[in-house]
Amino acid sequence: MARSTLNLWVGIFVLLGFFSFLMLGFKVGNLSAGGSSSTYTVIAHFDNIGQLKERAPVRSAGVLVGRVKSVSFDPVHYNAEVQMAIDSKYHFPKDTSASVLTSGILGEQYIGLDAGGDDKMLKDGDEIKLVQGAVVLERLIGQFLFNKAQDGGADKGVQK
Amino acid sequence: MALEATLRGIRLVGDKTLRIVERVGATAVFLGLTVMHSATSFRRFDLVIREIFYAGVQSLIIILVSGLFVGMVLGLQGHETLQNYGSEQSVGVLVALSLVRELGPVVAALLFASRAGSAITAEIGLMKATEQLSAMEMMAINPIARVVAPRFWGGVISMPLLAMLFSAMGIIGGYLVAVVLIGVDDGAFWSQMQAAVDFRHDIVNGIIKSLVFGIAVCAIATFEGFEAPPTAEGVSGATTRTVVSSSLAILALDLVLTAFMLKGWN
Known part of the structure; x- marks a missing residue:
């Protein structure tokens, strides 16, 4: 085969490969979302984080605003310390509250941010004070049964 | 008698194991030799471009058509299962993650091994059988530098592109x-x-996987071709061995790489 046609075909092949790389990066992956280029870190302490994992989404009003950077156990306060990388496009007031939520019944867990009304904004390294941990199904059932038992006991007491 | 038969059985297992280990070691040594003699391929890059054409461009049709079919089947099956949970929209996630992480690199490498790997083995094996390699050596041309290395690098460059x-x-x-x-x-x-x-x-982990598979397939294919007995049966046996061992190597390496990538490198 002539050199020029051979080079042409290899050129087409390499360009096709390059375009598929760009498609994978921008159309399929999260490169277009800015990736981790400019974020600031916010810390929150939760009593219970449930199944929250690293890279779980951080949403506010349902919109993706950041990702969980790390999840670790705080040996001083005996609770979970979650570091969140928030996109620097978005700013939140100091009294923003964070809660661990679940998307759907079987869905993944994420952190929901509800903005407060403070004038000052959260900066890199700040801590969110208003937090609510994950709802654990077993505890919910336990509490429900406990309340039932108490109600039952109270009823019998009245009957006597 | 029974003892004798048992001993013979154990000896057979030992012999087979040693042969396999020997072959893996020889392939690794051959891979090292190829890399050592790669300077010529990069100085005369047109040699590599020729091999990219034969290994990569000529595998395009089979890779593109298989990719389309695999994606379509994933879409159908994923939708069928996901609609039970009322989350049909996640079918995109399922298709993309399974392709980018696993099926893209693995299936593309399996197709590449049977389409291009076998061709490389047959070509080098026949060159050896027709004493072209010996002729090169007579002319003080190193056949590893002139024949093996361009085919190796052509395949290694093509593989990630094909997987993507x-x-x-x-x-x-x-x-x-x-x-x-x-x-x-x-x-x-x-x-x-x-x-x-x-x-x-x-995405980057998928590309790393396909690069590793490309190295494994090309090392096995060139080694089998270079070491093939110079007979018709020898070349046909070497071609079969290339497809079998590179498929096994791809799947085994995939398990190891996936385990490391999911659990971290430490």
Whole structure:
């Protein structure tokens, strides 16, 4: 085969490969979302984080605003310390509250941010004070049964 | 008598094991030799471009068509199962993640091993059988530098490109089935995919996998061709061995790489 046609075909092949790389990066992956280029870190302490994992989404009003950077156990306060990388496009007031939520019944867990009304904004390294941990199904059932038992006991007491 | 038979059985197992280990070691040594003699390939890059044409461009059709079909099947099957949970929109995530992380690199490498790997083995094996390699040595041309290294690098360069094309084509196939045919919402399909697929952890890891598979397949293919007995049976046996051992190598390496990538390198 002539050199020029051979080079042409290899050129087409390499360009096709390059375009598929760009498609994978921008159309399929999260490169277009800015990736981790400019974020600031916010810390929150939760009593219970449930199944929250690293890279779980951080949403506010349902919109993706950041990702969980790390999840670790705080040996001083005996609770979970979650570091969140928030996109620097978005700013939140100091009294923003964070809660661990679940998307759907079987869905993944994420952190929901509800903005407060403070004038000052959260900066890199700040801590969110208003937090609510994950709802654990077993505890919910336990509490429900406990309340039932108490109600039952109270009823019998009245009957006597 | 029974003792004798048992001993013979154990000896057979030992012999087989030693042969396999010997072959793996010889392939690794041959890979080292190829890399050592690669300078010529990069000085005369047109040799490598020729091999990219034979290994990569000529595998394009099979890779693109298979990718499209695999993506379409994933779309159909994924939608069928996911609709039980009322989350048909996640079919995009399923198609993209399974292709980019696993099926793209692995299936593309398996196809590449049977399409291009076997051709490399047969070509080098026949060159040896017809004493072209000996003739080169007579002319003080190192056959590893002139014949093996360009084919090795041509394959290694082609493999990640083919794997990415396979994944991209598969995602287009999944899109065609899920969105165009079944009617999953177009926006949800892409946005959920973009939210779930991470560039560093999913796409780059997939490319690293395909690069490793490319090295393994090309090392095995060139080694089997170079070491093939110079007879018709020898070349045919070597071609078969290339496909069998590179398929096994791809799947075993995939397990190891996936385990490391999911659990971290430490």
